[in-house]
Amino acid sequence: MHELSITEELLKTIVAKAEEAKARNVSRINLVIGEYAGVVEDSVKMCFEILSQDTIANGAILExxxxxxxxxxxxxGHTFPSGQNLLVCPECQGWNAEVIAGNEFFIESIEVDDESQSS
Structure with missing residues (x-):
């Protein structure tokens, strides 16, 4: 399960950015995943719950x-979405297509509570 190593790196980045911002805790993390990124959301969530314990990201919501x-x-040169004939160009019927979107996996934003906020 490669989601474990992905989530470890994700958590390192989140904690580093939150600490850099002098955050008290991380409340929400917004992630972007491409259709063909090969990342399973439920696996990332499960790994995150386990790995984030005892960090400022513990309890954060993953979106x-x-x-x-x-x-x-x-x-x-025609661009087209994935369909039934995945790599067949609907314009020229060619079989020589490249993926230009859908492989992404990145942190879009991190929501934190900073030190200046009181409970």
Whole structure:
């Protein structure tokens, strides 16, 4: 399960950015995952719950946004979404397409409570 190593790196980045901002705790993390990124949301959530214990990200809510896959035909340049014939260009029927969107996996934003806020 590669989600474990992905989540470890994700958590390191989140904690570092939150500490840099002098945050008291992390409340929400907004992640973007491409359709073909090969990342399973439930696995990331499970790993995050375990790994974030005893960190300022413990209890943070993970929100996921999905980016659909998009392709560009290398023969005619036409761009198109994924469909039934995944890599077949609907314009020229060519089989030489490249993925131009849908492989993404990144932190869009981190919501924190800073030190100046009181409980």
């Amino acid at each position: 996921f946004s999905r980016i659909p896959a998009k392709f560009r035909c290398r023969l005619c």
